[in-house]
Amino acid sequence: MDVSVLILNYNTCRLTTDCIRSVYQSETEFSYEIILIDNHSSDGSAECIGREFPEVLVIANKENVGFARGNNQGMKAASGRYVLLLNSDTVVCKDTLQTMLTFMDSRPDLGAAGCKVILPDGSLDKACKRGFPTPSASFYYAFGFSKLFPDNPRFNGYQLGYLNPDDAYPVDCLVGAFMLVRQETIRQVGGLDERFFMYGEDLDWCYRIKAAGWGVYYYPETYIIHLKGGSARRRPFKIVYEFHRAMILFHRKHYSKQYNPLINGAVYAGVGVKFALSLVTNGLKVLRRDRVADTSLNADVMNSGAGEKAKAEVGP
Numbered sequence: 001m002d003v004s005v006l007i008l009n010y011n012t013c014r015l016t017t018d019c020i021r022s023v024y025q026s027e028t029e030f031s032y033e034i035i036l037i038d039n040h041s042s043d044g045s046a047e048c049i050g051r052e053f054p055e056v057l058v059i060a061n062k063e064n065v066g067f068a069r070g071n072n073q074g075m076k077a078a079s080g081r082y083v084l085l086l087n088s089d090t091v092v093c094k095d096t097l098q099t100m101l102t103f104m105d106s107r108p109d110l111g112a113a114g115c116k117v118i119l120p121d122g123s124l125d126k127a128c129k130r131g132f133p134t135p136s137a138s139f140y141y142a143f144g145f146s147k148l149f150p151d152n153p154r155f156n157g158y159q160l161g162y163l164n165p166d167d168a169y170p171v172d173c174l175v176g177a178f179m180l181v182r183q184e185t186i187r188q189v190g191g192l193d194e195r196f197f198m199y200g201e202d203l204d205w206c207y208r209i210k211a212a213g214w215g216v217y218y219y220p221e222t223y224i225i226h227l228k229g230g231s232a233r234r235r236p237f238k239i240v241y242e243f244h245r246a247m248i249l250f251h252r253k254h255y256s257k258q259y260n261p262l263i264n265g266a267v268y269a270g271v272g273v274k275f276a277l278s279l280v281t282n283g284l285k286v287l288r289r290d291r292v293a294d295t296s297l298n299a300d301v302m303n304s305g306a307g308e309k310a311k312a313e314v315g316p
Helices: 013-024 045-052 066-077 096-106 135-142 184-189 199-211 236-254 261-314
Strands: 003-009 032-038 057-060 082-087 090-092 111-117 178-182 215-226
Touching: 003 013, 003 066, 013 045, 013 082, 013 090, 013 184, 032 045, 032 066, 057 066, 066 082, 082 090, 082 096, 082 184, 090 184, 096 111, 096 178, 096 215, 111 184, 111 199, 135 236, 135 261, 178 184, 178 199, 184 199, 199 215, 199 236, 236 261
Parallel strands: 003 032, 003 082, 032 057, 111 215
Antiparallel strands: 082 178, 090 215, 111 178
């Protein structure tokens, strides 16, 4: 088997079905298998997908074990020379597997590669090519300096906005929505760190892959479409919490020993402030949404009442 495609599903049956269908529409000479890891979905995803795609290997978990642990389960079952992490809310182009596998076969020095990732509006998903979130890079990104100076490498060390997204080059990190990893590399560095629940595991994996001497490469000769946030919308507080917890975990694991307590404290405090602001922002969005829903409901009730009154006055 050339590549094992791992798709993690959590209550995204329609999106996952579309994703699997796009993989099967691939035009490639390489052999592949699809392994679906279902994280205890309540929408009948595992059963539905199993019926529609009987050739897909379905791993049905009895609880939501998160992104890292779920994909590690898939890796243990994988038989491919490569493993492809593929989000359920993505659509693969017909040439994507052929292009990326051909490229990786031509570059035995690379441990991982990713293609261009496009959002539904046609813009670039900037997470598909990133630098590591060092304290300075994180600061410039979190507080808007990267947007103020988009062409300055100093202020764009995280999203690498100064680099042309149509060019190919080595990067620090790819995105877990599409990451093609050599099986030999996985045997050397291990799978995803299961302390990360659903954010930061791709950063951590790329960090370990590079630390082991393998290259990580962005190759935009093909692309996928990332619908973004298919399962993330369902539990906003959990998502916000895990995102910020991943920041702390990544810094503590890879950078805390390189910096003095003052800088480490500033990093943790900064993450705490961002977390608090995110909770406030989320709360305001919920209140706004509830107000809109209440307004719509009241309008429906009034319109319904007016209709009934008219019927009573005019008659049937």
